[in-house]
Amino acid sequence: MSGECWRLSATAALVARGVVAPQRANRRAAPTLLGAACGTLGAMSRARARRAHITDLIGDPRRIRRAAHLPVVLVMIAGAWGCSKAQTRSVDGDATTSTGSAPASAEPAPEAAAGSSPVVKPPDYATFDDDALAELYKEVADALDRGALTKTQREQLSAVGAHADDPHLRANAWLALGSLAQDEGRLEEAVERFQSVVKLLPGEPAGHAVLAMALAAREQYDEAISAQETLVELDPDDLQAWLIWGELEVKAGHTEKAAKVYAGYEMRRKGLLDGLTLQKEGAYRLRPEDRVNCAMALAAAPDNGTAMGLLYALSSDPAPSVRESIVRAMGIQRFVGYLKPLEHHLSVETETRVKVATLEAIGEIRADPVETRPASAPVAGSASAPEPGGAAEGAPVGD
Numbered sequence: 001m002s003g004e005c006w007r008l009s010a011t012a013a014l015v016a017r018g019v020v021a022p023q024r025a026n027r028r029a030a031p032t033l034l035g036a037a038c039g040t041l042g043a044m045s046r047a048r049a050r051r052a053h054i055t056d057l058i059g060d061p062r063r064i065r066r067a068a069h070l071p072v073v074l075v076m077i078a079g080a081w082g083c084s085k086a087q088t089r090s091v092d093g094d095a096t097t098s099t100g101s102a103p104a105s106a107e108p109a110p111e112a113a114a115g116s117s118p119v120v121k122p123p124d125y126a127t128f129d130d131d132a133l134a135e136l137y138k139e140v141a142d143a144l145d146r147g148a149l150t151k152t153q154r155e156q157l158s159a160v161g162a163h164a165d166d167p168h169l170r171a172n173a174w175l176a177l178g179s180l181a182q183d184e185g186r187l188e189e190a191v192e193r194f195q196s197v198v199k200l201l202p203g204e205p206a207g208h209a210v211l212a213m214a215l216a217a218r219e220q221y222d223e224a225i226s227a228q229e230t231l232v233e234l235d236p237d238d239l240q241a242w243l244i245w246g247e248l249e250v251k252a253g254h255t256e257k258a259a260k261v262y263a264g265y266e267m268r269r270k271g272l273l274d275g276l277t278l279q280k281e282g283a284y285r286l287r288p289e290d291r292v293n294c295a296m297a298l299a300a301a302p303d304n305g306t307a308m309g310l311l312y313a314l315s316s317d318p319a320p321s322v323r324e325s326i327v328r329a330m331g332i333q334r335f336v337g338y339l340k341p342l343e344h345h346l347s348v349e350t351e352t353r354v355k356v357a358t359l360e361a362i363g364e365i366r367a368d369p370v371e372t373r374p375a376s377a378p379v380a381g382s383a384s385a386p387e388p389g390g391a392a393e394g395a396p397v398g399d
Contacts, residue, residue, distance in 0.1 A: 158173075194210050195211060269305075272298050288321050296329055320351040
């Protein structure tokens with residue numbers, strides 16, 4: 001497969017990163033009330049800054065397919081690599097290799113002393129081209145998805161970050177290394193890795209997202225705010241990013257700025273609801289694919305107005321793709337109050353794909369329901385305010 005072109009494509013950037021499918025990735029990030037110091041940063045960021053961004057931003061390595069006509073699917077970053085090193089043909093003309101590929105056969109190991117184990121020469125990763133490094137990354141990512149990495153696998157991941165020509169492949173390796181460092185409490189190293197990603201690909205929102213969370217974990221709130229603000233500028237429909245930005249401002253003591261950020265969140269949320277539902281003379285203002293994006297972005301807005309808008313759109317939108325996205329958003333939010341409407345919708349829905357999504361959403365809610373009772377927003381610094389990482393007691397969508 002050496003010499004073939006590889007391409008990465010973003011396939012699941014449908015909603016605020018860290019909340020996006022797989023739905024269970026945000027299992028512990030229960031929705032919270034909109035308000036200062038209401039737990040958004042604590043609850044949402046743990047999934048986002050520790051394990052969630054491994055599956056949601058870098059992607060599920062099991063979805064990678066190594067074939068010339070198929071894309072290499074990673075959720076985090078879009079880009080392309082490959083075909084960067086010249087091909088050479090053997091003297092016999094029956095085998096084609098890349099000058100930078102992993103050697104087809106390693107040099108014979110030095111003769112071992114009698115009775116001792118043979119000496120294994122470690123591979124020279126500097127000679128690997130991007131195809132070989134991509135395969136190496138896939139193998140390590142598979143192992144990372146299963147659990148901890150061995151010392152050799154960590155070295156291999158570092159080799160991908162050090163020797164890959166394509167910036168997207170290199171950035172994904174750095175993201176994984178940064179995540180490992182953060183999981184193991186080496187926050188300074190994690191920040192350095194994520195800063196490298198941002199420097200390499202400044203236009204990719206995901207790098208700024210994980211950098212902000214790592215900086216916040218070090219209580220470097222001003223620097224975290226800068227990264228989070230850049231994330232919102234790059235992806236203004238990321239409602240979770242707005243909420244985290246607002247809470248960072250609260251934690252930094254910038255209460256007036258926090259109020260402005262939360263107001264910006266509310267304006268964006270309302271705009272997404274309008275985009276999902278507004279019609280003119282019986283015709284929707286936005287195309288179905290745009291309404292799909294609106295519905296999925298609203299998954300990060302756990303409030304009564306959003307819930308009512310989603311329920312209305314589910315009952316009225318003629319496009320199956322939009323209805324499917326709406327029920328998936330409901331499955332992400334997991335409100336108990338959605339159960340009866342979804343069960344009713346299942347009985348009247350005619351499209352198989354929407355029925356499947358509805359069953360999945362119902363399953364998500366039943367597996368990990370979010371009990372919802374009306375409650376007032378907590379006051380920052382008050383005894384009733386939840387601890388960072390805790391959900392507000394009554395996210396508003398009642399039975």
